[in-house]
Amino acid sequence: MKGEKQEIHHTKPIRCIVKLGGAAITCKNELEKINEENLDIVSSQLRQAMMPGWSSSMKVLGMDWSKRHGESEVSGNIEDFVHNANVDSSRFVVVHGAGSFGHFQASKSGVHKGGLDQSLVKAGFVATRISVTTLNLEVVRALAREGIPSIGMSPFSCGWSTKEKNIASADLAVVDKAIDSGFIPTDVFGVYDRPPTEPNAVLLREIAVGKDGKWSVVKPELQNMDKQVQTTVAAHDTTGGMETKIAEAAMIARLGIDVYIVKAATNHALRALSGELRDNIPDDWSGTVIRFVS
Amino acid sequence: MKGEKQEIHHTKPIRCIVKLGGAAITCKNELEKINEENLDIVSSQLRQAMMPGWSSSMKVLGMDWSKRHGESEVSGNIEDFVHNANVDSSRFVVVHGAGSFGHFQASKSGVHKGGLDQSLVKAGFVATRISVTTLNLEVVRALAREGIPSIGMSPFSCGWSTKEKNIASADLAVVDKAIDSGFIPTDVFGVYDRPPTEPNAVLLREIAVGKDGKWSVVKPELQNMDKQVQTTVAAHDTTGGMETKIAEAAMIARLGIDVYIVKAATNHALRALSGELRDNIPDDWSGTVIRFVS
Known part of the structure; x- marks a missing residue:
């Protein structure tokens, strides 16, 4: 094995955990509406902070190659990747609140109080998750459009569970690494x-x-x-x-x-x-x- | 603890794993387009198979309380849950293919061949995941609309990884239980x-x-x-x-x-x-x- 290849497997420390408030990235008084302008600015600022080697003369290499609403073509500049060097980025964990996504479904069903054996709570769990997953996907897409290689991860899928509103079990393999600062x-x-x-x-x-x-x-x-x-x-x-x-x-x-x-x-x-x-x-x-x- | 409460924690065997082909639930020749009609029929058939106690005189208790495209109100019938008994459902695992989602992004970047250290492949990984997550969310919503309490889980979030196209590591806690039949x-x-x-x-x-x-x-x-x-x-x-x-x-x-x-x-x-x-x-x-x- 080459030294160069091995380096990829080294675990770099996480520099920062960024929590985006639900009120900052959604329109809190309008059901399931994203604050597109804020989310775009936040994503751009995160790119600037993550990629100190990036200069304004370089192209932003978008990583969302999906169709956007009302468009029939994908919005990628895939060919650009072939001719561009890999910009090194520091490791960030981005967490976000729900804002106007999920709160309606959660409060209607009382899912945050527990009781998944009741059909209303179980339905509320499913409905809440659908709503917050919709938001999460849009956050991931906004980050990806700024060239940030982001991967959405749900606490539920990671095997996290809560009891009395505190985390009861969690696989911390991703999170327990060195962290420099929170935000x-x-x-x-x-x-x-x-x-x-x-x-x-x-x-x-x-x-x-x-x-x-x-x-x-x-x-x-x-x-x-x-x-x-x-x-x-x-x-x-x-x-x-x-x-x-x-x-x-x-x-x-x-x-x-x-x-x-x-x-x-x-x-x-x-x-x-x-x-x-x-x-x-x-x-x-x-x-x-x-x-x-x- | 009451006997009734304890019963919830018993693990019921998984009756069936259903794989929905990508070609069946999407329009394979049109980029990122869902075959809504097929997906609705498939979801309805799954409900019938999962809930043998359900009769046609009962209301379908939809669990997708999110706004649908172009609508300003949520599409739930939340009050119905209060007056309805919990219909017991057998445990199904539903897996689905990607069809016209993800394939474009994957083949453009060659992400299925590996090589995440290359910037094009890394971007393709992000772009593919955005596309297939979009589809997965729509499949979950279609199942939820039929009253099936479904939870989307990504193999990546579960810590699965592949090597030479075979699964290299996977937390099989969910999957290794007794399974009756595949489909x-x-x-x-x-x-x-x-x-x-x-x-x-x-x-x-x-x-x-x-x-x-x-x-x-x-x-x-x-x-x-x-x-x-x-x-x-x-x-x-x-x-x-x-x-x-x-x-x-x-x-x-x-x-x-x-x-x-x-x-x-x-x-x-x-x-x-x-x-x-x-x-x-x-x-x-x-x-x-x-x-x-x-």
């Missing part, structure tokens, strides 16, 4: 001290997590702030709302993995993806960083 | 002694497989038949053609699992699904049975 966009700039629609809401720019897993706001230094930060929990959010998401981000940060919560499809998101915020958070950056402080 | 439809009535478009082609109604794995035609008793039966191999069929499919059916039959090759969406298919052919093949049934003879 979670929502439809606002980051986490606020109260619902961001309120006029005096303050963006929490830095949250520190201690050894005991407890978190506290470091920047800005807030006066008269309640110990318990108010956060929005939309009534229809079957996946738990902001409070749960911060608690989960704190658990990740405690492992030494920085978590960025930023607004998708903005320059702030691109800067977080690029890694430039790892040592210092500049004043002109809007977002929330959650990290471990020993 | 593989194509776009003709069954397997013929020569390309079925030729005027003198004879349908092979029964093929016997011996302990050594070799197969021979039992019915009809053919005169002057070549030892090697001629079969059609379409030039663009990246998955191997009829010869490979018969050889694989013979391998299954050797395990004591009957294999039926029938035309999808016909009464012959429904009769095979119902199990009525297990002891005797009636003269008015058109199809091919491949089974083990000790």
Whole structure:
């Protein structure tokens, strides 16, 4: 065997886990509608972050060769691959929320509460999965159009299962590798001290997590702030709302993995993806960083 | 724990593996087009075979609650579930071919020959998977509309991989359970002694497989038949053609699992699904049975 061939089998570390918020990539108030514009920008930013060797003079080599709605021809530029060098890309894991996909089916059937022995819940499980798979396929296609070799994977197909809303069993072969940083966009700039629609809401720019897993706001230094930060929990959010998401981000940060919560499809998101915020958070950056402080 | 609750965790044997041929559920000569009519009939026949307790006076409880193309409302009858008893269904595994999905992407990139270190092959892998996932989602939706609680599973997501076109690794937890019978439809009535478009082609109604794995035609008793039966191999069929499919059916039959090759969406298919052919093949049934003879 040649050394060159062997290198392919080396496992490169995962650089980043990106979670795209459901509200960022779908139109949350319109049933099963994708926010095409945001999804395209997000996909383009991910390409830029993943492929540092890529320059604007190079063609984007799209990998979605399927027909698009209303077209009879495939939309690929297959011949381009033959004449182009392989651009090395760092390994990203992209996770996404459901937004206006799946929530309707899940809340109608109560599938998130369990009870698959009931026919309504079982039907809701099937219906929810159809809806979120439709979204997942469109996310994969958007990434592929940007030349990102993405593969959709369903937690269910991977043998994951939950109990009491926590993961009960999971094959972590893909996920347990070294991870550098986490990143979670929502439809606002980051986490606020109260619902961001309120006029005096303050963006929490830095949250520190201690050894005991407890978190506290470091920047800005807030006066008269309640110990318990108010956060929005939309009534229809079957996946738990902001409070749960911060608690989960704190658990990740405690492992030494920085978590960025930023607004998708903005320059702030691109800067977080690029890694430039790892040592210092500049004043002109809007977002929330959650990290471990020993 | 109640006895009733415990029963859910008992593993029922899988009654049947149904393979839907790509040519049966898609329009093979039109890129990425589903044969909606056939797919609907096939799904309805599967419901009838799976739910022997279902009667025509009962409502079909559709499980696809997603919007259909061009509609703004979901197409579910969710309230019906509350008032309906759970109809017990036997366990089927449904597998399907790709037809006019995936083949274009696979053959353009040569992905079926391997070589994922080449950028064209890697892109072809992504593009093929997008195309076949689109088809799979539509098959799942068609089954769900008939009230069949179906879950799409990709071999890739299950950790399957191939080497030299054979399965190299697979988590068989789902598949290695007891299986009663196999069933593989194509776009003709069954397997013929020569390309079925030729005027003198004879349908092979029964093929016997011996302990050594070799197969021979039992019915009809053919005169002057070549030892090697001629079969059609379409030039663009990246998955191997009829010869490979018969050889694989013979391998299954050797395990004591009957294999039926029938035309999808016909009464012959429904009769095979119902199990009525297990002891005797009636003269008015058109199809091919491949089974083990000790």
